[in-house]
Amino acid sequence: MARKQEHEQLDDETLALLAWCAEVETHLVAAGATVAEAQEHIEDQAEWYTDQFYDGLTPEEAAKAALA
Secondary structure, three states: OOOOOHHHOOOHHHHHHHHHHHHHHHHHHHOOOOHHHHHHHHHHOHHHHHHHHHOOOOHHHHHHHHHO
């Protein structure tokens, strides 16, 4: 019998943050980063990006701030 792994399911807020970060990634790539560089940068700066998300920045605003 397969067990439900409810602890692995993500809540709506986490899913929204992940979608927001994916959009930030597209802006970083558009600015010249490779996909791998953008992903690594977002992972390395996860706390900063999380703060930007909760502060209400758009993905474009966060990407621009990161590149400044």
